[in-house]
Amino acid sequence: MLSFLPGLIRVPLVILLLVLNVLLHVLPLFALTLLKLLLPLAAWRRLCSRMLVAIAESWIGVNNALFELFTRIRWQVDGLDGLRRDANYLVLANHQSWVDIPVLQKILNRRVPFLRFFLKSQLIWVPLMGPAWWALDFPFMKRYSRETLAKHPELQGKDREVTRRACAKFSQLPVSVMNFVEGTRFTPAKHDAQGSSYRHLLRPRAGGVAFVLDAMGDGLQAILEVAIVYPGGPCSLSDLIAGRLREVRVSLRQRLIEPGLRGDYEGDEAFRQRFQAWINALWREQDARIGQLLE
Known part of the structure; x- marks a missing residue:
């Protein structure tokens, strides 16, 4: 509606309104989190958690309204039918840009339980946003290199412990656990360096998906596969704010969780091979869907 305004x-104006929206929501969010910590009663904490989610969904809703008001993005989305707010989902998506997060939030906000991401531990220091993610029970994970693990074998399995603790918290309320399966943003350079056999994707990282499925157990009802495409090419958050992003295509597909997808990924070699074969097949389907969306 206001996309006709000059960029200057x-x-x-968009940046100012986004910052004001952050302040409008994080201040009550922090106050409620403090009350939640001061009164360690189970029923009170569950109520606070619901109220925190309501604040976060309002925050996302206002962001969505601002982008709708100030940009002219053409949306092509299919697969939204049958989504439920009272079901628990494992959301798996390809990853090309930081724009993927506002895209996922736009199409899924208030259609499924509140999305929670596994974040790098360094992001907790992002002003306002880091503490807000912590207050909303976003899990923060440390990534250890092979060299570090070789020198400090006691760190082996730490990510799995973090995953289990996070999933224990998630069991209190309906949740959508988000996982970018490639583990990093797609670029042609990374694709070539990997020698990826997929046309539009990097190789999938199976471990994180397997840990969540095992830790959540029967608490997860379905896998929600999301393919995101930007027909105009790679984009950034600055492209979104400046109105240079003109089209987004998204395809969603629900998949039932088979019992054989839960097991000990680290300790059971046979299960690990079966799971890797399964996720490679899923990723081939995702690659084909992205090709169709690009056509």
Whole structure:
């Protein structure tokens, strides 16, 4: 509606409104989190958790309204039918840009339980946002290199412990656990360096998906596969704010969780091979869907 405004006016105005929206929501979010910590009663904490999610969904809703108001993005989305707010989902998506997160939030906010991501531990220091993610029970994980694990074998399995603790918290309320299966953003350079056999994707990282499925157990009802495409090419958050992003295509597909997908990924070699074969097949289907969306 206001996308006609000159960029010199529109962009600072959008940034200002986004910052005000952060302040409008994080201040009550922090206050409620403090009350939640001060009164360690189970029923009170569950109520606070529901209220925190309501604040976060309102925050996302206002962001969505701002982008709708100030940009002219053409959306092509299929597969939204049958989504439920009272079901627990494992959401698996390809990853090309930080824009993927607002895209997922736009199409899934208030259609499925609140999305929670596994974040790098360094992100907790992001002003306002880091503490807000912590207050909303986003799990923070440390990534250890092979060299570090070789020198400090006691760190082996730490990520799995973090995953289990996070999933224990998730069991209190309906949740959508988000996982970017490639583990990093797609670029042609990374694709070539990996020698990826997929046309539009990097190789999938199976371990994180297997840990969540095992830790959540029967608490997860379905896997929600999301393919995201930007027909105009790679984009950034600055492209979104400046209105240079013109089209987004998204395809969603629900998949039932088979019992054989839960097991000891680290300790059971046979299970690990079966799971890797399964996720490679899923990723081939995802690659084909992205090709269709690009056509």
